[in-house]
Amino acid sequence: MTILVTGATGFIGSHFCVQALQQGLDVLLLDNLENSSLKVLDAIEQVTGVKPNFIEADLRDKSQLTQIFSVNKIDSVVHFAGYKAVGESATNPLMYYRNNVAGSINLLEVMKEQAVHKLVFSSSATVYGEPVFNPYTEEHRKLPFNPYGQTKSMMEDMMADLCKSDSQFSMVALRYFNPIGAHPSGKLGEDPKGIPNNLMPYITKVAVGELAELGVFGDDYDTVDGTGVRDYIHVMDLAEGHVKAIEYLNNHKGYEAINLGAGHGYSVLQLVKAFEDVNQVKIPYVIKPRREGDLAAYWADATKAEKLLGWTTQLTINDMVRDSWAWQSRNPKGYN
Ligand SMILES: NC(=O)c1ccc[n+]([C@@H]2O[C@H](COP(=O)([O-])OP(=O)(O)OC[C@H]3O[C@@H](n4cnc5c(N)ncnc54)[C@H](O)[C@@H]3O)[C@@H](O)[C@H]2O)c1
Numbered sequence: 438m439t440i441l442v443t444g445a446t447g448f449i450g451s452h453f454c455v456q457a458l459q460q461g462l463d464v465l466l467l468d469n470l471e472n473s474s475l476k477v478l479d480a481i482e483q484v485t486g487v488k489p490n491f492i493e494a495d496l497r498d499k500s501q502l503t504q505i506f507s508v509n510k511i512d513s514v515v516h517f518a519g520y521k522a523v524g525e526s527a528t529n530p531l532m533y534y535r536n537n538v539a540g541s542i543n544l545l546e547v548m549k550e551q552a553v554h555k556l557v558f559s560s561s562a563t564v565y566g567e568p569v570f571n572p573y574t575e576e577h578r579k580l581p582f583n584p585y586g587q588t589k590s591m592m593e594d595m596m597a598d599l600c601k602s603d604s605q606f607s608m609v610a611l612r613y614f615n616p617i618g619a620h621p622s623g624k625l626g627e628d629p630k631g632i633p634n635n636l637m638p639y640i641t642k643v644a645v646g647e648l649a650e651l652g653v654f655g656d657d658y659d660t661v662d663g664t665g666v667r668d669y670i671h672v673m674d675l676a677e678g679h680v681k682a683i684e685y686l687n688n689h690k691g692y693e694a695i696n697l698g699a700g701h702g703y704s705v706l707q708l709v710k711a712f713e714d715v716n717q718v719k720i721p722y723v724i725k726p727r728r729e730g731d732l733a734a735y736w737a738d739a740t741k742a743e744k745l746l747g748w749t750t751q752l753t754i755n756d757m758v759r760d761s762w763a764w765q766s767r768n769p770k771g772y773n
Pocket residue numbers: 443444445446447448449450467468469470471472473494495496497516517518519520521536540559560561562613614615616635
């Protein structure tokens with residue numbers, strides 16, 4: 438009953454592997470290491486006491502995938518691998534379609550050929566686009582406004598079509614809201630290359646002195662303090678959502694898209710203040726003009742996850758800021 442985990446050494450994949458190994462699940466880790474480090478494997482071993490099985494491979498190489506599926510007894514797949522930078526996807530869309538869509542088609546084809554029918558996929562709240570209503574339910578229309586979001590939406594549609602075409606398949610697309618935090622041990626965390634695209638790694642890099650100040654884009658939105666509001670979710674809660682999704686797939690057929698979020702939001706300045714209060718570290722920031730494409734506020738309606746998966750978030754904003762800082766302060770240069 439091996440679970441193949443693609444993108445396993447990345448931020449979310451590595452936390453899922455810890456959660457899965459600690460619950461006695463058998464996972465086979467796959468990554469091309471393009472955006473992650475082999476040192477993650479040592480960290481997983483230190484935390485779980487289990488030496489993970491790892492294969493360095495690229496989803497764009499179908500023959501490599503076929504080989505992996507033919508020599509391992511793979512029962513299901515958790516598919517994290519892909520590119521995730523929204524801005525980069527706008528400047529280099531074909532690279533995103535090639536990796537996130539064509540790479541995923543390879544995976545789906547090999548799964549079909551090898552009769553592996555269960556898949557959990559990392560989708561994103563980005564698929565919804567501009568909110569018609571808030572909080573987003575899974576029925577909210579999909580209208581992503583960048584190539585990254587398009588790749589997620591296309592992959593969801595392919596999964597739904599595949600499940601319609603063959604009733605043996607069972608697949609879940611998990612639409613993540615804003616994953617932050619780190620493993621509470623401080624041994625695993627988010628390690629973006631270069632200047633971070635996301636708020637929390639930016640905050641921790643300011644806290645550690647690598648960046649001088651945080652830019653807050655817009656303080657005139659119609660929100661509690663004028664800054665943008667997002668639904669932050671602790672990466673360990675997110676990881677547990679995947680364990681629950683695998684249990685669900687073992688007992689259900691067909692396709693479902695499910696939001697994974699806390700069901701409420703915090704503003705940029707609320708997150709900064711929580712970070713400062715919990716960690717006793719000052720985060721200098723400057724207000725900058727709004728960024729094109731940024732939304733004022735959105736969060737998840739998380740009731741479907743509770744109903745179908747029996748999952749809700751357990752950890753608070755204070756846990757998220759504490760664990761993010763535990764990781765960054767103990768590893769100022771990430772895994773290097
Ligand atoms: N982090 C977020 O805020 C967020 C939000 C919504 C959805 N997601 C999705 O969740 C997934 C995981 O995100 P993450 O934050 O852990 O990203 P990450 O970049 O840390 O992890 C992705 C991993 O996939 C690997 N990879 C990329 N292309 C590959 C390929 N062709 N073959 C093999 N490995 C490949 C990378 O080396 C990396 O280790 C991604 O699909 C991302 O789009 C992330």
